[in-house]
Amino acid sequence: MKIIITGALGHIGSRLIRDIPQFLCRYQFVLIDSLITERYSSLFQLPEDINYTFLHSDIFEIDYSDILKDTVAVIHLAAITDAERSVDREKEVNRINFNGTEIIARACAKNSVPFIMISTTSVYGSQKDKVDETCEKLYPQSPYASSKLNAELLLKQLSVEMGLKFVILRFGTIFGKSIGMRFHTAVNKFCWQATLKQPISVWETAYDQYRPYLDISDATTLIYYIIGKKLFNNETYNAVTTNATVRDIVNIVSNEMSDVKIEFVKSKIMNQLSYHVVAEKIQALGFKFEGDLAIGIKETLQQLQGISGKLPINIIVK
Ligand SMILES: NC(=O)c1ccc[n+]([C@@H]2O[C@H](COP(=O)([O-])OP(=O)(O)OC[C@H]3O[C@@H](n4cnc5c(N)ncnc54)[C@H](O)[C@@H]3O)[C@@H](O)[C@H]2O)c1
Incomplete structure (x- = not known):
């Protein structure tokens, strides 16, 4: 089979x-x-x-x-x-x-x-x-x-x-990490930017809006x-493991890294409102979400730690 x-x-x-x-x-x-x-x-x-x-x-x-x-x-x-x-x-x-x-x-x-x-x-x-x-x-x-x-x-x-x-x-x-992981979605992108000492790019409307995340x-x-x-x-x-705001994510990243900065940017697909998604239907069938956003962020940053800001001179890459 x-x-x-x-x-x-x-x-x-x-x-x-x-x-x-x-x-x-x-x-x-x-x-x-x-x-x-x-x-x-x-x-x-x-x-x-x-x-x-x-x-x-x-x-x-x-x-x-x-x-x-x-x-x-x-x-x-x-x-x-x-x-x-x-x-x-x-x-x-x-x-x-x-x-x-x-x-x-x-x-x-x-x-x-x-x-x-x-x-x-x-x-x-x-x-x-x-x-x-x-x-x-x-x-x-x-x-x-x-x-x-x-x-x-x-x-x-x-x-x-x-x-x-x-x-x-x-x-x-x-x-959370995988061998084929990508960095274009919110949490991973923020970890990547923080590691490279780039400002975290936040959509103008999104800082305090809730979005659903899955470990x-x-x-x-x-x-x-x-x-x-x-x-x-x-x-x-x-x-959905958890719903969180970008502010929540930035705070977690800041607990792990020093000098985290943010930059507000425009996007063609900015939503005007939060959305907060409930996943009780699958939980009612006995499934448990056990992931943790802070642990997932920490593990992602650890994956990248070998490249984090150990340059002898201050080079800014645009
Ligand atoms: N990553 C997320 O945050 C997320 C969230 C919600 C839903 N999803 C859904 O989960 C699924 C997997 O997402 P992911 O993050 O692993 O995506 P990904 O882009 O990392 O992987 C997609 C894979 O599909 C392959 N692929 C694309 N077109 C193909 C084709 N025509 N024929 C054969 N292979 C093809 C790519 O080579 C790639 O390896 C997708 O359907 C995505 O919409 C992902």
């Missing part, structure tokens, strides 16, 4: 393929990635006791009818994920995040294979009140978030038309929890 993971070399995937729980160790893990982000290092020193097969391929190039035989679940991570830059590449973002999801989800439906879609809490957009999965008025603020929301709607349609079994996990912004170990544990419980019930679950 096998488990297929698309986008397996990414920020989340590179940790997911190492966090495999005991009860799944006998499965074959088929990893698909086009390497558009060139994270070859995600394949270095994989655990020896797991049976991995890597397919260096675009998700559009795979013959799914063949590969989906004897598959327990597809975990679909492959996507273009930089929300801010998605403004300038909407067409490509839609092609990969929406059309790419459609191809695999249709193949899963035809072959009766459950489909795990990783969506995002940014489908909520600006919200006055705390939101949970019952919230119907969604305001995605970027082409990235819209492409994810459209893909969610498509899965619901395919469940009616073709009997697709799926689960949608709306992840908060990931923090990477909660993210991987949750995905395998879903498989273990066979929770393919066509439901949507928020996945």
Whole structure:
């Protein structure tokens, strides 16, 4: 039996393929990635006791009818994920995040294979009140978030038309380390900037706004929890370790590093309001979020400590 993971070399995937729980160790893990982000290092020193097969391929190039035989679940991570830059590449973002999801989800439906879609809490957009999965008025603020929301709607349609079994996990912004980690999202970017002694760039409206965050170990544990419980019930679950403001994050970084400065910047996808996302639905089924934002930040800064400000002269890089 096998488990297929698309986008397996990414920020989340590179940790997911190492966090495999005991009860799944006998499965074959088929990893698909086009390497558009060139994270070859995600394949270095994989655990020896797991049976991995890597397919260096675009998700559009795979013959799914063949590969989906004897598959327990597809975990679909492959996507273009930089929300801010998605403004300038909407067409490509839609092609990969929406059309790419459609191809695999249709193949899963035809072959009766459950489909795990990783969506995002940014489908909520600006919200006055705390939101949970019952919230119907969604305001995605970027082409990235819209492409994810459209893909969610498509899965619901395919469940009616073709009997697709799926689960949608709306992840908060990931923090915490992985081999293939990226630094374009809030917490990691701030750690990177603080390490390089650059001012932390904060969107003008965002300093005291709440946003949802998810510890990477909660993210991987949750995905395998879903498989273990066979929770393919066509439901949507928020996945959030904590909600925090940028001020909270800057304070944590400042506790670890000296001379942290901030700079207010404009962004094309600045929200006007906070959004605070509740993840009680999955907790009611017994899942526990155990991550910790302060620990995640500390560990990320520790990863980078070898490059932190030990220059003999004061060089400022713009
Ligand atoms: N990182 C976060 O903060 C976050 C938050 C919420 C949701 N998510 C979702 O989780 C999933 C994984 O995110 P991530 O942070 O690991 O992203 P990532 O950008 O680090 O990794 C995505 C991976 O997909 C691969 N990929 C992209 N297009 C592909 C294609 N056409 N064919 C094959 N492979 C392709 C890339 O090479 C990359 O390795 C995404 O769907 C993302 O939307 C991420």
